[in-house]
Amino acid sequence: MTDTSSPQDTRTLYLEDIAVGDRFVSGEHALDAEQIKSFASQFDPQPFHLDEAAGQDSLFGGLAASGWHTAAITMKLFVAAMPIAKGLIGAGVELTWPKPTRAEDVLHVESTVTEITPSRSRPGRAMVTVETLTLNQHGEPRQRLVSRMVMFARGAD
Amino acid sequence: MTDTSSPQDTRTLYLEDIAVGDRFVSGEHALDAEQIKSFASQFDPQPFHLDEAAGQDSLFGGLAASGWHTAAITMKLFVAAMPIAKGLIGAGVELTWPKPTRAEDVLHVESTVTEITPSRSRPGRAMVTVETLTLNQHGEPRQRLVSRMVMFARGAD
Numbered sequence: 001m002t003d004t005s006s007p008q009d010t011r012t013l014y015l016e017d018i019a020v021g022d023r024f025v026s027g028e029h030a031l032d033a034e035q036i037k038s039f040a041s042q043f044d045p046q047p048f049h050l051d052e053a054a055g056q057d058s059l060f061g062g063l064a065a066s067g068w069h070t071a072a073i074t075m076k077l078f079v080a081a082m083p084i085a086k087g088l089i090g091a092g093v094e095l096t097w098p099k100p101t102r103a104e105d106v107l108h109v110e111s112t113v114t115e116i117t118p119s120r121s122r123p124g125r126a127m128v129t130v131e132t133l134t135l136n137q138h139g140e141p142r143q144r145l146v147s148r149m150v151m152f153a154r155g156a157d
Numbered sequence: 158m159t160d161t162s163s164p165q166d167t168r169t170l171y172l173e174d175i176a177v178g179d180r181f182v183s184g185e186h187a188l189d190a191e192q193i194k195s196f197a198s199q200f201d202p203q204p205f206h207l208d209e210a211a212g213q214d215s216l217f218g219g220l221a222a223s224g225w226h227t228a229a230i231t232m233k234l235f236v237a238a239m240p241i242a243k244g245l246i247g248a249g250v251e252l253t254w255p256k257p258t259r260a261e262d263v264l265h266v267e268s269t270v271t272e273i274t275p276s277r278s279r280p281g282r283a284m285v286t287v288e289t290l291t292l293n294q295h296g297e298p299r300q301r302l303v304s305r306m307v308m309f310a311r312g313a314d
Contacts (some may be wrong), residue, residue, distance in 0.1 A: 072225045
């Protein structure tokens with residue numbers, strides 16, 4: 001088990017470099033109201049993502065980032081923290097947002113390898129499950145992401 | 158069962174307006190290489206999302222949109238097609254990307270209500286499960302999204 005706390009890991013990770021329990025901690029992304037509104041106006045133009053007063057009147061009780069914005073920032077932090085050989089290509093994911101992401105949040109992600117399933121048909125290839133928590137500066141979780149991704153051994157096709 | 162094919166539905170949907178099997182079909186979003194690279198440079202800066210030649214050399218066999226970009230475009234189309242009262246607030250989602258999204262894709266989404274589970278503790282409130290397929294102009298699926306969302310009856314808190 002390795003605790004890898006470098007926000008920008010410059011290695012390239014192959015299958016033999018990881019084990020269940022390995023943890024990758026990213027750098028930080030400071031959010032603000034302008035980013036929240038800009039993303040929302042392009043992709044999730046609902047009042048509580050666009051306007052403070054509308055946010056106050058909503059279930060969120062204040063301006064909240066789109067969950068898809070939190071997911072996109074998570075990916076940015078994750079690709080820098082866990083540089084997988086041939087790239088991070090997700091087969092499928094599950095996402096939950098336990099609490100809304102706010103304009104004052106400074107986000108980072110903590111990813112843990114939870115399962116490694118070698119391919120039966122293709123040697124040197126495995127499906128790797130990673131749980132990624134997106135946390136703010138107070139350690140409060142904003143998103144939980146479980147991803148399944150293909151990883152390759154050195155020299156595999 | 159209602160087939161609602163208006164790309165911009167101007168109604169506001171309450172719990173009593175929907176039933177299992179109801180379907181919502183969105184308008185279209187035409188993608189291009191510039192949008193793919195712009196999103197990727199902000200949120201998923203991997204070579205196969207940023208450069209055609211790098212895409213050719215990758216598992217994708219060509220420039221491919223980030224799955225998170227496909228997800229974000231899906232949300233834009235979905236919020237216009239299924240205007241839920243008090244907003245579309247996802248409790249949790251599952252996502253798979255059966256094939257990469259390409260620069261020449263013109264995307265639309267087709268959402269089907271698959272389950273309605275009334276809240277036991279809060280009358281007039283239910284957890285609604287919706288399956289949303291994101292398809293290109295040839296009907297080829299690019300993403301499957303299953304979302305669980307809160308919906309409210311008229312007059313509920």
